[in-house]
Amino acid sequence: MSIFYDLTTSHFLVLAAALFCIGIVGVLLRRNVLIVMMSIELMLNAGNITVLAFSRHFGADPQAAFQGQTLALMVIAVAAAEAAVGLAIAVAVFRGRHHTNIDRLSMLKN
C-alpha cells in the first residue's frame, strides 16, 4: 500500500485534477449563478494547488523557487477581483429580472 504512504507530487496533482473536475461539474449542472461562481473559484483553487505542487517539486532550484508561489498569489488576487465584479453583475441582473436561474437568463432582454 505504498500509494497511501509514499507521498509524491503526483498525489497533489491528481487531487487538483479531481477538484477541477468537481468545479466543472458544478458549473455545468447547477442553475444558481452564485453556485456557478463558487464552482469557478474551486477551479481556480485547483490550478493553485497544481502550481504550488510543481513549485515545491522544483524547490531545489533557487531561481525557480518562488515563481510558483508568486503566481498563486497573483491568482488569488485576481480571483478576488473577479468575484467582486461577478457578484456585482449578479446583483444588478437580479434587480432587473428577480431571479438567478442561469437557464432563464439566456436573452439580453426578458
Add this chain to the structure above:
Amino acid sequence: MMRSDFGRAVSASAVVALLAGLWSWLDPSLALASEAGEKMHGFGNSKPVAFLFWMFAAGTLGGSLFVITRRNMVAAVMGMVATFFAIAGLYLMLYASFLAVIQVLVYAGAIMVLFVFVIMILNKEEDEPWALEGLLGKGLAGLSLLYLFVRVGQVLWSVRDQAVDLSKAPLPKLVDLASQSQQAQDALAGGLAYPDKWQRAYEFGSVKGVGYTLFTDYLFPFEAVSLVLLVAVVGAIAIAHPSAKEQKGPEAS
C-alpha cells in the same frame, strides 16, 4: 430526508477527521518529523505526513462535493469555507506557509463573506439543485468529465517516478555573515535582504522570501495586480449601484 442524512454524514466524518488529526498531533509516538523529512524540501515517507495529506484531501473533496450538491446556498458557502481551510492545509504541506495564511484570510475570510452578503441580498427561495431538462446531455457531460479526469490522472500519475532526486541537490545552507565576501556584506548593509541566492531558497515559502521576490523579480505584476483590484472595486460599485431611474421610482409614482 436523504439530503439531511448526507449532510449529517459529512459533518460526522469531518469531526472524526479533525479528531484523528488532533490525536496524531498530540500523540508523541506519531512523531511528525522523520529522518527523511528532516532533509530540506523533503516530504519524508512517514505515515503521519501521508495521513495528514489524506485528511486534507478528504476535506477538500468532501467540501467541494458538499458545495455543488447543496440546495441551501448558505450551506454551500459553509462547505466552500471548509474546502478553503483544507486547501490551506495542503498549502502548508507544500511548504507554502505564506500562501496558506493568505488563502485563509483572502479566500475564506473575504471572498466567502462577500458571497454571503450577496446571498442575503438575493433573498430568493432555492431552486432545484439539478436541472432536469436536458438530462441526457448533462449525463453525457458527467461521463465525459469522468473520462477527462481518468486520462488527466493517468498523465499526472505517470510522472511520479521522474521526481527530482532531492538527496543529490545541493542543500541550501544558512549563511554566516562574517564569512561572506566584502561585496555580499556591502549588499546586505545596503538593504538587500539576501546576500546569497541559496539562502533565499532555504527560506522557501516564508513571508520574507515571497515578499523579496514580489518586490524585486515581480514588481511589475505586483503593481499591475493592485491596479486590477482598484478597477475591480470601482467597477463593482459602478455596476451594482442602482440607476437614477430606480432611485427616484417610488417618489415619481
